[in-house]
Amino acid sequence: MGPEVAEFEKNFSDFLGGEVISVASGTDALRLSCLALNIGPGDEVLVPANTFIASILGICELGAQPVPVDVDPKTYLMDLTDADRRINSKTKGIIPVHLYGQTLDMDALMDFAQSHKLFLIEDACQAHGAEWNGKKAGTFAQAGCFSFFPSKNLGAFGDGGAIVVNDYDLAKKLRLLRNYGSTQKYIHEIPGTNSRLDSIQATILRIKLDFLEEWNNRRFRVACQYSEGLKGNVSITSPSFDPSLSKNHVFNLFVVQCEYRDQLQKFLTDRGIQTGIHYPIPIHLHKAFASWGYSEGTCPIAENLSKRILSLPMFPEITDKQINTVINAIKEFKIYE
Ligand SMILES: Cc1ncc(COP(=O)(O)O)c(C=O)c1O
Known part of the structure; x- marks a missing residue:
């Protein structure tokens, strides 16, 4: 104090x-x-x-x-x-x-x-x-x-x-x-x-x-690079955001969706690319809150997303080369074929 x-x-x-x-x-x-x-x-x-x-x-x-x-x-x-x-x-x-x-x-x-x-x-x-x-x-x-x-x-x-x-x-x-x-x-x-x-x-x-705005701007540019690089990739859904509204989203996380999320995560981990899941269990399905009595189906969209979402590396210091490494690795992921 x-x-x-x-x-x-x-x-x-x-x-x-x-x-x-x-x-x-x-x-x-x-x-x-x-x-x-x-x-x-x-x-x-x-x-x-x-x-x-x-x-x-x-x-x-x-x-x-x-x-x-x-x-x-x-x-x-x-x-x-x-x-x-x-x-x-x-x-x-x-x-x-x-x-x-x-x-x-x-x-x-x-x-x-x-x-x-x-x-x-x-x-x-x-x-x-x-x-x-x-x-x-x-x-x-x-x-x-x-x-x-x-x-x-x-x-x-x-x-x-x-x-x-x-x-x-x-x-x-x-x-x-x-x-x-x-x-x-x-x-x-x-x-x-x-x-x-x-x-x-x-x-x-x-x-x-003093650096927050500069870092937020960098995060937004990283998000644009990911979105551009993953465009047309049928196995990935990038987050929807308006690139002209750069202040609405400060991209603490860049979260994509993939039907084969767990396999994709392992594929990236094997290539030295760390990802995260935010979050794997919706709040109402945690053991800690079982007494509330909620079951699967209470919030179907959130429940479905929790099985599909994957957070790609996102931090202001990430280099363009690292971003391309992530994009190229995702392009190599071919489980759906
Ligand atoms: C959405 C959200 N709410 C609350 C918190 C709790 O913050 P803290 O970890 O500082 O207690 C966090 C971060 O961990 C968060 O991401």
């Missing part, structure tokens, strides 16, 4: 447009936002079925019920038509995820949340610097949550997170919550927790923030 933390919070606030409260991780950013917005037992919260589990852990911890919503097969993002079908009198909020770095249609989302009187928390943990119509992801909702895990577009050298808000009272409450419910040593106004960003991480993040 030294001056380095305050300086990073100020710089990230200026960058995003909103007040930033740093915390210990993205998971904490989501958990404390849920806590500050008084989510509790009996409440239902809409969440996309295809996301990292941390998107829903705060909801669970507070005794509320995450309700999985299916995703759009092209963008992989939460489908609002399906969200509409899952609303009932217990639905209190919605936590959309700007998954893989791509912003959701925030006009539609804001309308949806307002018309159903839902609180809205954006999980922007994979979308630092992404924009929707010139406004940064994370700054539309009551609270926008970021992770600074090293693999993120803005990553620390360890864990870290932040919440961006535009409401003075909410900001004040979050500042209390992350620091034992206290602003003055040994005086505790509310029961809080210990969720602080280390000064050393804040310093690293402050320095790296």
Whole structure:
């Protein structure tokens, strides 16, 4: 909580447009936002079925019920038509995820949340610097949550997170919550927790923030190169994005689809190309949440995608030669013949 933390919070606030409260991780950013917005037992919260589990852990911890919503097969993002079908009198909020770095249609989302009187928390943990119509992801909702895990577009050298808000009272409450419910040593106004960003991480993040736009631009160019190189390849579906809207997607991940995903992954691994799967199990099918009683068929699109998706190497430092190596290896993959 030294001056380095305050300086990073100020710089990230200026960058995003909103007040930033740093915390210990993205998971904490989501958990404390849920806590500050008084989510509790009996409440239902809409969440996309295809996301990292941390998107829903705060909801669970507070005794509320995450309700999985299916995703759009092209963008992989939460489908609002399906969200509409899952609303009932217990639905209190919605936590959309700007998954893989791509912003959701925030006009539609804001309308949806307002018309159903839902609180809205954006999980922007994979979308630092992404924009929707010139406004940064994370700054539309009551609270926008970021992770600074090293693999993120803005990553620390360890864990870290932040919440961006535009409401003075909410900001004040979050500042209390992350620091034992206290602003003055040994005086505790509310029961809080210990969720602080280390000064050393804040310093690293402050320095790296100056490079974020340049790195995001590079990620976008890498995505364009992959898309171009894989065009016409019948075994691969590249992510659909508009190359003229370079700010809408900051490509934390470049996720393709392939019917023979597991074989393709092995084929690439054998050639020294590491890939990932984000994510192999939709949230409602995890053993941890078996008590919810959901089964296969709850979110068929997300379930189908989880068997097909593959994340190709994506990081700003990747060279053109490495990109071509990946593209050429995929072209050699011939299982469908
Ligand atoms: C979409 C999403 N939400 C939440 C998190 C949680 O962030 P953290 O790992 O910093 O707790 C992550 C990252 O790991 C994420 O990708």
